[in-house]
Amino acid sequence: MNTTINETTWDTQKTKRLAKINVAADKGLKKLVPNDRVVELLETVIAREDKVCIEGNNQKQADFLSECLSQCNPDVLNNLHILQSVLALPSHIDIFEKGIASKVDFSFAGPQALRLAKLVQKQQIHIGSIHTYLELYGRYFIDLTPNVCLITAHSADADGNLYTGSNTEDTPAIVEATAFKSGIVIAQVNELVDDVPRVDIPADWVDFVIVAPRPNYIEPLFTRDPAQITDVQILMAMMVIKGIYAPYQIKRLNHGIGFNTAAIELLLPTYAEELNLKGKICTNWALNPHPTMIPAIESGFVESIHSFGSEVGMDDYIEKRPDIFFTGSDGSMRSNRAFSQTAGLYACDLFIGSTLQIDLQGNSSTATVDRIAGFGGAPNMGSDPHGRRHSSYGYLKAGQEATDGRVIKGRKLVVQLVETFRENMNPVFVEELDAWQLQEKMGSDFPPIMIYGDDVTHIVTEEGIANLLLCRTPEEREQAIRGVAGYTAIGMERDHEKVKELRARGIIQRPEDFGIDISKANRDLLAAKSVKDLVRWSNGTYAPPSRFRNW
Amino acid sequence: MNTTINETTWDTQKTKRLAKINVAADKGLKKLVPNDRVVELLETVIAREDKVCIEGNNQKQADFLSECLSQCNPDVLNNLHILQSVLALPSHIDIFEKGIASKVDFSFAGPQALRLAKLVQKQQIHIGSIHTYLELYGRYFIDLTPNVCLITAHSADADGNLYTGSNTEDTPAIVEATAFKSGIVIAQVNELVDDVPRVDIPADWVDFVIVAPRPNYIEPLFTRDPAQITDVQILMAMMVIKGIYAPYQIKRLNHGIGFNTAAIELLLPTYAEELNLKGKICTNWALNPHPTMIPAIESGFVESIHSFGSEVGMDDYIEKRPDIFFTGSDGSMRSNRAFSQTAGLYACDLFIGSTLQIDLQGNSSTATVDRIAGFGGAPNMGSDPHGRRHSSYGYLKAGQEATDGRVIKGRKLVVQLVETFRENMNPVFVEELDAWQLQEKMGSDFPPIMIYGDDVTHIVTEEGIANLLLCRTPEEREQAIRGVAGYTAIGMERDHEKVKELRARGIIQRPEDFGIDISKANRDLLAAKSVKDLVRWSNGTYAPPSRFRNW
Missing domain, CATH: 3.40.1080.10 (Glutaconate Coenzyme A-transferase)
Structure with missing residues (x-):
């Protein structure tokens, strides 16, 4: 057998994560980030070619974080690989049109289906695969593990415990895959509270919390008159x-x-x-x-x-x-x-x-x-x-x-x-x-x-x-x-x-x-x-x- | 359309849960329960015919809680419906032999396969169905939702936040199905600590915590010489x-x-x-x-x-x-x-x-x-x-x-x-x-x-x-x-x-x-x-x- 001591480094992801968080801390970006500094935060903790999961389903959307990502400088952030349940909002497509991201793996693109087809035609996007939801979550734990995820919850306490309210949806799957593989978890919330009504995501799984300037978008998709x-x-x-x-x-x-x-x-x-x-x-x-x-x-x-x-x-x-x-x-x-x-x-x-x-x-x-x-x-x-x-x-x-x-x-x-x-x-x-x-x-x-x-x-x-x-x-x-x-x-x-x-x-x-x-x-x-x-x-x-x- | 006001009660499960917890509290059984009072706790918060999920997989086992359940009085607790990934320990079978439980839905019974077959022959057990793991978890959210679950973690803090360490396994699935359908979550832990190294299960999902007299059993099942x-x-x-x-x-x-x-x-x-x-x-x-x-x-x-x-x-x-x-x-x-x-x-x-x-x-x-x-x-x-x-x-x-x-x-x-x-x-x-x-x-x-x-x-x-x-x-x-x-x-x-x-x-x-x-x-x-x-x-x-x- 091979008895030479293995000199490989085995914590590159962890080291990269800590370095990003330390740079953010040097800029004064700690757990609670003011919402006018989110673009700066994203440009700091996301690296080129990172896999970034944007929470967005057919219902709730991390819409503020997605907009902030679309406002990042493509000279700083580019060739991102976006992972996403649903491409629903204009900003989701903007991210590709502006050259910030180049590849996507997703499940559904109902509202943006037409713009997505055009992006493909103009070769501004590379579609990895289209999945069913559960299949995409499965891949988060195998070969599509996010480096950074942008999620949304109803409220947070000062420690970063998150309360999703009734729209828990994809959040636990996304956060678990990210937080436990040296990724960075960024949450937008509607409000900061002294005590969350219940803990849906524990604080120690969350790196940054932002109170968004407006409540997250939710689509009443299942209402039929x-x-x-x-x-x-x-x-x-x-x-x-x-x-x-x-x-x-x-x-x-x-x-x-x-x-x-x-x-x-x-x-x-x-x-x-x-x-x-x-x-x-x-x-x-x-x-x-x-x-x-x-x-x-x-x-x-x-x-x-x-x-x-x-x-x-x-x-x-x-x-x-x-x-x-x-x-x-x-x-x-x-x-x-x-x-x-x-x-x-x-x-x-x-x-x-x-x-x-x-x-x-x-x-x-x-x-x-x-x-x-x-x-x-x-x-x-x-x-x-x-x-x-x-x-x-x-x-x-x-x-x-x-x-x-x-x-x-x-x-x-x-x-x-x-x-x-x-x-x-x-x-x-x-x-x-x-x-x-x-x-x-x-x-x-x-x-x-x-x-x-x-x-x-x-x-x-x-x-x-x-x-x-x-x-x-x-x-x-x-x-x-x-x-x-x-x-x-x-x-x-x-x-x-x-x-x-x-x-x-x-x-x-x-x-x-x-x-x-x-x-x-x-x-x-x-x-x-x-x-x-x-x-x-x-x-x-x-x-x-x-x-x-x-x- | 039917315009009579509906007089049905819609919180029977919640009421039943609270009543059980209040009776326990009257007996002095609060969140941290001494391990010599667990039989009493179980006889208090489990009702006849309840669906009880015992955590036990091919690896870690809530063995102390399972033993305590097997020591309950069958005149008090009987006709339980046990839900379980793996029937692995003698106590799992004892529960049926003693007439405490009468029905089981499970996935695997490797070590107890022989005793299980004999129980069936003697008509001391009714097998609902045998499942694959993921299928059983799915049913926890549909028609096999536990009234009480007996789980295991490595440590807990005084609030009841649980740390599972590397053997998280089935715990999140079991707890989520139970805690969010007015069920009662009882955890055995190896030790009580001031601060858990990380939160695997938030305290507000957990009702009772017991420090077991010995660490939970774990089988080295995947080691091949x-x-x-x-x-x-x-x-x-x-x-x-x-x-x-x-x-x-x-x-x-x-x-x-x-x-x-x-x-x-x-x-x-x-x-x-x-x-x-x-x-x-x-x-x-x-x-x-x-x-x-x-x-x-x-x-x-x-x-x-x-x-x-x-x-x-x-x-x-x-x-x-x-x-x-x-x-x-x-x-x-x-x-x-x-x-x-x-x-x-x-x-x-x-x-x-x-x-x-x-x-x-x-x-x-x-x-x-x-x-x-x-x-x-x-x-x-x-x-x-x-x-x-x-x-x-x-x-x-x-x-x-x-x-x-x-x-x-x-x-x-x-x-x-x-x-x-x-x-x-x-x-x-x-x-x-x-x-x-x-x-x-x-x-x-x-x-x-x-x-x-x-x-x-x-x-x-x-x-x-x-x-x-x-x-x-x-x-x-x-x-x-x-x-x-x-x-x-x-x-x-x-x-x-x-x-x-x-x-x-x-x-x-x-x-x-x-x-x-x-x-x-x-x-x-x-x-x-x-x-x-x-x-x-x-x-x-x-x-x-x-x-x-x-x-």
Whole structure:
């Protein structure tokens, strides 16, 4: 063996970190940094080519720190590698346009998807990869560990203990990866207090605290106005409840974002109650606190909800419902995106969401050619977890349906809930996903598919439900998809004989096959028809943002 | 809509919690509880039928609290539902034998597998489900949220801030699920200190702290003595390095436990170095601090290691290698099983492990008929994550190999590394897994399969490597497996013509096909041949437990 003494230095990261902090201290930048000196702080403690994680999800944003980073001098700070859940704010893109950062690894870029695509075209940005949230957090501990993270919390005490309030979200994952690998943790807070209501992040994990000049930005992303729910959405929601939730006895689940699933939520206290399903379905959730869940909660449908993040206006309601939500001793919620995504992956029996395009293999995508939107949490929630080992009624039943042989595993239900045409009469069902064109444009290894066809178990449209588990060949799958694709070109080209056979075998089911009375599919079935109704259901504790108040 | 005011009480859990804590306070049981009053404390703050999570993994154990629970009066405490990563200690089983608990949900029961099977037979225990670790944590936030958790930490301050030292492991996941759903958190610690070296769990998440009469038990589970590594294991390790790690350029990975993978670790500074693979493979790990990794680390092979838990004797070495390990400002490691499992699932390109049985579909199991051992982390690490969206060289290459069509996703490499016969000449390759008999005995929905054949990409034996990705039919897979199954009955019944064809197509590869000189496959190739060698490599900083010291 090699017995020469190893002369390598093994604490370069730690030494670099301390040197940065000492230089900052020499400039008078100690734990509490005044907000007019943040650009100086960042130029001091970030080095060229550092990996910098900017906290920003689809909800709360470390917006002040991000703006400060975008104001740094690109001669001092450049070639940064940005790690970020969501590219949401203009400043996130500015950082690249100004030449401060050159590479990004992220999950989702909804609001900035167009500008991001342009940056790629102008070669001002190199996209490492686009991830699902949990996957990105995983890489923080393997090969994308931040040198510096810019995070946000509600308040801090003088020591630097942080209180996130209900929007804990990504903070614990980001801080843990950074603080324990000789990184630097910088937090913006809304206010400094004598004592934080509870400690969400301990002070000794935090290096610098800044009171931002204004509260951090939070987007009310999960608020859907019941007034906008259509009769078609109500019909589809009835089919989901009677045709999927009831027969598979789905108790643990996650809903995607949008009006389709909001309609289901608002039908629980009415239609599902009529079907005598209370306590039998939809009891335990991995879900943000959707306001449209209030009637189901008040009606006793729900046992528990663990949340990725919070929702604007829901804080008071949540605090008054600690039997349902995860809350701290201070009363406010503790969300946690990493744990909720883990629960969504492994502890839920069903994910249901919407999409923009579905191909004949059942692959779905929300990519359009001129926008690089990314994924968020859907690929994780909408995948069959091969690592799962516990059973449940629905998981077993789905597993049985998927095989003619001996059952060795169950199947998570992954449901796509779409109208056959979306806005501007664009068909959802297509021969080829736009994702393939985007792949070519981006030069990536794979097309940006949101959910793989192999993982999809059911497609629900206004025409009916296609159960892909029961299909035995790719040809049957294709005809099952065509059989619910309505008047799209894909739907028109169905093999009518085969579709008839699939319906006889229960692979395709129409509303009448479930005994659904289509005439009942209208807004009278909604437990709440407006945001005002939701407020009433909450006994006035839900405080919707002003843009949702029209009374 | 329903406008009657809802009279339901929504804080029953919170009220119940406060009532328990008030009764305890009336008895003089405040935050710091003397260790001779713990039975009384548990009988006060646990209620019948409560869900109680006992911290215990394959490493550290809340052993004192578990013993105290087993000493409670079954007339007072009964029908508890125990949640637990690992049933490892006699007291874990005593709790059921004494009638204190009646149901368990867990992950692994290695040391108590036999007693557990007997309990099931005597109907003294109802097994909810057996999980993989991350799946169990997920359920803590959905439908298996603890009412009380019994955890362990290294030290506490008077406020109850906890310091876990390097064995953080499951603690953050358990405490978060309990503390934020009106549960009660009880911690045993080895010592009370004025100031904890760092805060791993904030004081306001903790209700009761007990200084245990002796330090918590920790098992040196990941220590493998190089002296026991055989020439056959070295040959297989050479095949893995040259036949899998090199061509797929595997940089991010996880190794299972055992001598087979320890051999690989000890060949990195020798064989892999000769092949000029330094910096090209095995750079970033989700792995416990295996002592057999020391030579690879010292030789500059490794960039980073994030750990599920720690390993006895490695603390000083880890503290001196902060560039490699995740350590806190106090110098000691911060492990975290939840994050490391997430990283193992989503951020690693390869998992390699061993098993007791493999069938002709490639399903593998460690179950034997009279032992209910469970799963641990292997099903999670050894599964292809359909939620993954980022690419890498190996992930893409494996995805390309798996399809003749357009590549829409990559594949994680899941490698089974086994000798064809295990101890007592039991064949590893079998027509039917013992898991099927165990399923019948347990009355469970699925046989306890550790890794599904669909997820396995390569099987490595002393006879060669079978690449299952390249197989196009179930028949080809079967012959590929037979083709490396040696002199087992399964191997003897191979179709020689087909196996020849598979070898011509590169689906089966023999050592000579890789240009491996079998004569070099001997212990001279190991970077360390003994535990003493490992200590030397570490410059004396690795302190092996006494049972591994024979000098």
